[in-house]
Amino acid sequence: MDMWGKRGDMVVHDMEPFNAEPPPGALLDRITPVDTFYGRNHGPIPRIDTASWRLRVDGLVDRPLELSLDDLRDRFPRQSVVATLQCAGNRRADLMRFRDIPGQQPWGPGATSTARWSGVSLAQVLTEAGLRGEAAHIAFTGADLSQEARPPQPFGASVPVGKATSEEVLLAWAMNDQALPTAHGAPLRVVVPGWIGARSVKWLQRITAQARPSDNWFQAGYSVLPPEADPHTAAPGDGITLGPIALHCAILRPEHGARLPAGPTRVTGFAFAGEDRTVARVEVSGDGGTTWVRADLDVPESPWTWQHWRADLTLPAGGTELVARAWDSTAAVQPESAATVWNPKGYANTSWARLRVACHRP
Template identity: 65%
Template sequence: MPAGVTPGDAAGVGVRVDRFLDRVRDRVRDRVRDRVRDRVRDPVRDRVREALGRGPVLVVAHAHVLRVLAAYWLALPLQQGSAFPVQVGHLCVLSNEHDLATIALWNAPPPVSRRDPAALPRAAGTPQRSRAPPGARGDTLVSRGDPARARTTRRTSPMTTQDKRADMLVHQQEPYNAEPPLGALAGAPLTDVATFYSRNHGPVPDLDPRTWRLVVDGLVQRSLELSLGDLRERFAEHTLPATLQCAGNRRSGLIAERDIPGEAPWRGGATSTATWTGVRLADVLAAAGLSDDAAHVCFEAPDVSDIPSPPQPYSVSVPVAKATSTEVLLAWGMNGEPLTPLHGAPLRVVVPGWIGARSVKWLTRVTAAVEPSPGHFQATAYRLLPPGADPATATDADGPQLGPVALNCEVLFPAEGARVEVGPTTVTGYAYAGEDRRVVRVDVSVDAGATWREADLDAGGGPWTWQHWRLSVDLDAGEVEVVARAWDSTGALQPERAADLWNPKGYVNNSWAHARLRVG
């Protein structure tokens, strides 16, 4: 590193560091690329977590191209505590351990803009101006009508070793299952990767994009074996904004009515929206010559779950009519960047309008078949069951397999439990209709449903995305209960009570959304 460049210089502009890294990049690229995949192992991740906790050495590395991990470790002796995980433009400031450079970069968060001064690191002891996300603490004081605070906090939150915000609500570490605080979704039509919810049924598989292949077989005229390069070269590329929602979104509301043992208490943050880039599944199936006898398309991935007995790889399916719709993608990109391992790299399916469980990550096989997938997560799990059914032995006779998402909405800001100032406040949230339906109206009440007002509703980013809504209200001192309900383009209204929707797996809680606030 050129003489005179200090952590303060990097925090200010990072210009000289960029020049230096440009000179180093070509020299170290091949060595890093060859070594990295041997280092992405659980024991190494554990050592990285320990290293990030110590942090006496500053490490700067490019993070905008994860496939080519250009890295250089700068051994700058710093005072203990003066280095901490932050982001500076296209640089990631991490920690020490020279031999862990590649894995630290592999888990590096996406870049933020240098033009955003709120995202620059501060010297030790400098007060942090951004506030915790609204509702992250029960006593958070929310400034009048200022949901932008939540967006600022989302950009500046430190990252965990899963490339996620440090304030994610983690339901399970392994496999990793987590959702963001609701305030982090407020006012953001697209969800950044660090904030996007994560639902996994088994550990993240270690796949090498260079040797990975997608097999297309079953009821087709010719089987295919495709690399990422084949997909890019043989098929037209498409980008589509789409919302994904976990079938267990808002399960906590059902658990409040009656316990659901063994199921994570997801709140309303298991819903996120991104732009997805890849090729249409319909085009790939056409190239294989899809048979008229095929009724379902099965997706297989190598992540092994121990939920079924015996454990098995993840496998689900969708009907041919959905699989051949133009919105269903085989995606390698998310929000303009390559997929991260946690979100399905090197390739995943994106099935807009359907529950997230059908958008299979780490895809390795597509099979055309007469029957749905026999895998546990299609044949047994993800069924809407009556209260007395046994989820472990569920069949078609017990309840239907879940597919299209049900009409739903959530209050994002101010979030449940927030303390709000007396006077005008802007209440915001999302609404999502699923499949090819649209939200046409959202009603909001600030007196527990006694009276209602219609909220302003965004058009959304396309036919497959959520729509954000907002309403300016005047709040008096005391306890206030905000309630929201949505209507869709078929004229359907959300059901009122979670108690009427309780089921033994805790799926599809699309009852009215509630947020209890303390005003004053």
């Protein structure tokens, strides 16, 4: 953990590439400390010499650019946004309890974190480059080479021009008012608020304006496939390519399997609606969904962040199931069962949050 500046109790799924999440109870702060922020990678973390690094902006632009970090700082106004990033595989472990997903990391609810990101507006950089009218997608290429891709290639992704030119999308060199750490994409990364973390490409080297989505393996790879599909043979068009984050809810405390005294118990968690939606309501049950209590819900730090919630329940002695569900500002509600959203890669688990605890008489 010391190598990447992470706390010692991170739940490590892989050391190389580094994939780790904090324990659920560590995510109760509105802004996640850098040492607690989850890490999701598909290749070794590159170490880049900032002095020689350059960002290339090309494709369907009138004036291709090559920019150093000093160029970005000097030529464009600094901007900041507080935004939650979430791995598309967050809460995959809950799907695995319903049916196994071989070859995938069993992420709990900790592959979600929130930071204050600072840098420059992507839209302003694209304007400087003279973005052409026929450009429909903006593609990003990082420096991290992944052997998972077929063939091996640097990690990449794209977002539609409409999102890329929104004021909240940044090219970030700072995180929580500190220099961006190597483990989170230094010297520069993209931050695409409200979209799955895989579109916020780290160790950014190239931005390309183009007519079609990125052909990078990971652009189509982050897709929800039909339950019967084989992820090893699926074609790019076989799934639903992921972009905006779907409505999501998680219980942070108590943790799964906890032993508690029977009686009054505070249950806490977070909910996140993704894109520019907000969470409108959270309900919590201490009896597997038979009865419900409405939770107190925090106002979001920004339009692009999670919302923490809390509810007080009275739990009986014995084993019981805690359940939480959320509605967003469009009145969408989470589906009840993991069985309805299971997919061969374990992405986008939007089902009710569930965990079991054992209560003893005090």
